Amino acid sequence: MITSTSNRASALFIDYENIYYFLKNRLEDGKDPNDRTIHLLRELRDHLADKWNSDSVLMHAYADFERIEENAMGPLYLLGVTPHYVLGSDHKNAADMHLAIDALTVFYTRQEIETFVIVAGDRDYIPLLKHLQQYNKRVLVASFPDNVSGDLLQIVGKERFLDLIQFLPAGVSLKPATVNREPVVLPKPPTTMEEAIATPVAARQFRSWRKIEDERVRRALEVALDHFRGKTEIWVTPYLNKLRSEMTMLAEYERKALISELEDVGAIRVEKRRGEPNDYSVILLNWNHPDVQDLNPES
Secondary structure (H helix, E strand, C coil): CCCCCCCEEEEEEHHHHHHHHHHHHHCCCCHHHHHHHHHHHHHHHHHHHHHHHEEEEEEEEECCCCCCCCCHHHHHHHHHCCEEECCCCCCCCHHHHHHHHHHHHHHHCCCCCEEEEEHHHHHHHHHHHHHHCCCEEEEEEEEEECCCCCCHHHCHHHHHHHEHHHCCCCCEEEEEEEEEECCCCCCCCCHHHHHHHHCCCCHHCCCCCCCCCCHHHHHHHHHHHHCCCCCEEEEHHHHHHHHHCCCCCHHHHHHHHHHHHHCCCCEEEEEEECCCCCEEEEEECCCCHHHHHCCCCCC
């Protein structure tokens, strides 16, 4: 490790569970993810000193260490990382909150810390990052590309994103990401005059259909079918909320673009509705589109 007296002081805040469970699910060799995690944290620390002229004077890691199969606290301590036990719960943000509070405490009490490195990828950290940036602190995010929120990446900028894959030991590879899909059963399109009358005329006016080739667009259609089955109209705002939770790796503008792409291929139609106090937009599904029928075997 190359260090310099002119190096900036940095503080690392590590969502240890985020890294550990990602590696546990994705390592090809099936070896202990603790060893891999400790290795990449050591390499990350050295990389910050060598490439970013930033010495890691504070390093903190957060996890429910009792749930982790192998002892991680000892190796972390020897690496110079202070482990913080966070009581496990059904609420994922327990570690997020602890990490954010400690980062703000350092920000307000350690003025010599110029660089904050957040080793995590959840969009929950966006308010923390924006606050640090507002006061001219250098903020870096270190995570795996498949495990980082697109919104968070947009806030920090790609040039300040550190891909953790580069810090894994040579020869270690990751399994490709998988999406668990279950067939959904949705209502059939109108088959009687009464049903047709109850269906808005606009629902039968779609653009000429094209088969969906982009996997992200197809996934966006699945989200609509999974969460809004039986709805004759899908409000755009609740649908975007579902996209945020289901497709976290995308930025907000990319999620909105998916709606436009679904309309372009004729799978949906977006319409304005008058409302009080504000107008709103709804999505109408094209039940005759082959991709909609493919995801809805009974239609």
